[in-house]
Amino acid sequence: MAGIGFELKKIIDKDGYFSKTRTYFMSSLITIGPMIISILSFLIMQDILKKVGETYLNIQLFSSIIIYAFFISYILSNGISMFISRFVSDCIYEKKIGYIFESLIGSIIIYSISALIITSLLFINSTLDIYIKLATVMITIIIGIIWIEVVYLSAVKDYLKIVLGFVIGMLIITLGTIFGIKFINMPKLYIALLATLIGYIFISIMFIGIIYRAFGFDSLKLSRCMKFMESLDKYFELFLIGIFLALGAYSHNLIIWMTDSATVVDNTFRVASFYDVPSFYAFLSVIPAVVIFTVKVETLIYPKYKEFYNFVRDTGSINEIKRAKKELIDCVVMHMTHMIEVQFIGSFACIVLGFKLLPYMGFLSDSIEIFGILTLGALAYICMNFLIIMLLYFDARSESLKIATVFLITTIVLSTITVFIGKDFYGYGFFFSSIISMVFAFNEINKFFNRIEYHIFADQPMFNIKKKGIFSSIYGLFNKNKVV
Numbered sequence: 296m297a298g299i300g301f302e303l304k305k306i307i308d309k310d311g312y313f314s315k316t317r318t319y320f321m322s323s324l325i326t327i328g329p330m331i332i333s334i335l336s337f338l339i340m341q342d343i344l345k346k347v348g349e350t351y352l353n354i355q356l357f358s359s360i361i362i363y364a365f366f367i368s369y370i371l372s373n374g375i376s377m378f379i380s381r382f383v384s385d386c387i388y389e390k391k392i393g394y395i396f397e398s399l400i401g402s403i404i405i406y407s408i409s410a411l412i413i414t415s416l417l418f419i420n421s422t423l424d425i426y427i428k429l430a431t432v433m434i435t436i437i438i439g440i441i442w443i444e445v446v447y448l449s450a451v452k453d454y455l456k457i458v459l460g461f462v463i464g465m466l467i468i469t470l471g472t473i474f475g476i477k478f479i480n481m482p483k484l485y486i487a488l489l490a491t492l493i494g495y496i497f498i499s500i501m502f503i504g505i506i507y508r509a510f511g512f513d514s515l516k517l518s519r520c521m522k523f524m525e526s527l528d529k530y531f532e533l534f535l536i537g538i539f540l541a542l543g544a545y546s547h548n549l550i551i552w553m554t555d556s557a558t559v560v561d562n563t564f565r566v567a568s569f570y571d572v573p574s575f576y577a578f579l580s581v582i583p584a585v586v587i588f589t590v591k592v593e594t595l596i597y598p599k600y601k602e603f604y605n606f607v608r609d610t611g612s613i614n615e616i617k618r619a620k621k622e623l624i625d626c627v628v629m630h631m632t633h634m635i636e637v638q639f640i641g642s643f644a645c646i647v648l649g650f651k652l653l654p655y656m657g658f659l660s661d662s663i664e665i666f667g668i669l670t671l672g673a674l675a676y677i678c679m680n681f682l683i684i685m686l687l688y689f690d691a692r693s694e695s696l697k698i699a700t701v702f703l704i705t706t707i708v709l710s711t712i713t714v715f716i717g718k719d720f721y722g723y724g725f726f727f728s729s730i731i732s733m734v735f736a737f738n739e740i741n742k743f744f745n746r747i748e749y750h751i752f753a754d755q756p757m758f759n760i761k762k763k764g765i766f767s768s769i770y771g772l773f774n775k776n777k778v779v
Contacts, residue, residue: 329441332461333365334575336468336494340487343469347476352560353484359564360431360488362571363417366548368439370541371409375402376446377537381530382523383450393513394522395447399506401520402443410436421563430488437495444502451509460501468494532692536683539699543732544676546703547710547725548574554714556721569662570721576653577669580645581677584638588681595630599623600688624744627685635678642674661718668722675729676702682736686743694739702732 337358344354379402386394414432421428448457471490476483513519527534551557552565559565603619605611611619646667653663679702683695710724 329438329445330365330369330578332465332495332498333361333438334579335465336491337361337365337575339469340472340491343472343476344483344487347483349483353482355558355560355566355568356427356564357484357487358568359560359566360427360434361491362566363414363564364431364435364438366545367410367413367435368442370538370545371413372406372439372442373541374534374536374538375406376443377540378527378530378533379443379523380446380449381533382526383447385526387450392510394519395450395510396507396512397515397520398523399443399447399503400515401517401523403440404517404520406439406443407436410439417563421561423561423563426485427488430485430492433492434488434495437492437499440499441495441502444499444506447506447510448502451505456505457502460498460505463501464494464498466494467497530692532696533687536687536692536695536699539696539703540680540683543699543703543706543728544578545574546706547722550707550710550714550724551721556718569659570665573658573662573666573722574669576645576649576666577673580642580670581638581673583641584634584674584677584681587634587637588684596623596626596685596688599626620744620747627744631678631681631685634681638674638677642670646670661721665722668726672722672726672729675726675733679729679733679736682733682740686736686740689743689747691739691743694743698732698736698739701735702728705731 340361341354341358344357379398382398383395386392386398411432414435417431418428451457468491471493472487475481475486475490479486548567548571551567551570554567556569557565557567599619599622603616603623606615606619649666649670650663653666658666679698683698686695686698705728706725708724709728713720713722713724
């Protein structure tokens with residue numbers, strides 16, 4: 296997401312206090328917009344449905360649909376997003392701009408098929424009517440498409456329109472529900488789902504238009520749209536890193552859903568509102584770190600990163616390389632430390648305010664305690680996440696995959712243990728797994744930096760031999776058959 300950071304930082308450097316505030320707001324929406332809009336729609340629509348007298352069962356059903364749509368879309372799209380960000384960067388570097396928009400279409404096709412299959416499995420024994428099933432499938436698909444589009448939007452400079460898309464989409468969801476309930480003779484639940492779907496579709500179409508205007512395309516033949524699959528053989532670790540991080544972030548929710556504390560909604564959705572809602576709020580607490588990393592950290596570290604690699608590439612002297620290495624490491628440590636300090640203050644403030652305000656929002660004591668521990672876990676999680684991004688700057692895919700694997704395994708194991716210990720320890724599995732993974736990530740990046748010269752010089756292949764893997768073979772079928 297560094298492309299966003301560089302452009303937004305220019306606005307900060309030029310303008311005054313108001314512009315800085317606007318820029319940080321833009322950064323938040325652009326980088327984690329799909330998460331923000333999903334959580335906002337979840338909370339606002341719950342409140343609207345309560346005020347118009349909708350039944351508790353239907354409100355719970357709506358909430359369950361949004362929760363499942365968000366979780367499924369985020370987990371499935373995160374692997375694609377992690378990989379496709381590298382593919383887009385390579386296309387820009389190699390000046391193969393025509394492949395960028397085509398890869399977006401290919402990514403959407405693959406994600407949509409995957410989401411359709413996974414979401415349909417929910418309804419094997421479901422008694423829900425066909426309209427609710429279709430709405431659930433469509434909302435899940437569209438949210439994931441928006442997550443994927445955000446990767447491409449990071450390379451586009453039309454940020455005001457991106458923010459405008461999110462804002463208008465949210466207005467469509469909110470106002471569409473209010474006016475629909477007032478003027479349309481249709482069940483309130485259907486209107487809420489329809490307004491939500493239309494709002495998400497608007498955002499998705501608007502973003503596709505922005506991406507198309509930025510990159511255009513040479514051909515939308517299916518064979519060209521799937522060409523990015525060839526790169527999966529080389530960068531498959533990125534796909535796994537994305538999937539593992541997303542699964543780790545929400546596997547503790549899935550485990551709680553399997554307990555007796557969960558509620559089964561319409562024989563279809565297993566949810567635990569006392570845990571899921573605090574989890575949503577906890578992840579919103581890391582917005583300060585996301586903004587700082589996007590606007591400040593990446594943009595300030597990059598010049599040192601570029602200088603170091605220029606010395607290596609342009610045969611700089613040993614002393615120049617060592618000096619540039621020290622400056623790079625010092626810069627990473629200083630700005631990452633600053634980001635962690637700011638986020639720690641932000642997380643502490645969220646916990647204090649949460650304990651004070653959440654009871655007025657209907658939170659019980661158990662949910663408030665869960666919010667506190669998950670907020671601390673989210674702090675450690677986001678630090679670990681950014682350390683992985685730093686490693687990926689140096690193409691340290693194997694080290695990053697080890698961290699993501701440790702995080703996923705520890706989250707599942709420790710969250711399962713807390714279930715057996717008792718409800719008082721819910722959330723501690725995610726908290727301790729995030730701490731363990733963050734420490735492990737610090738250790739991995741420290742070892743990598745200590746031997747960074749070796750990794751740069753010795754890890755590079757002596758011969759550029761392209762091996763045809765499974766994904767290249769799959770793409771070959773499209774190309775061979777000249778699929779249009």
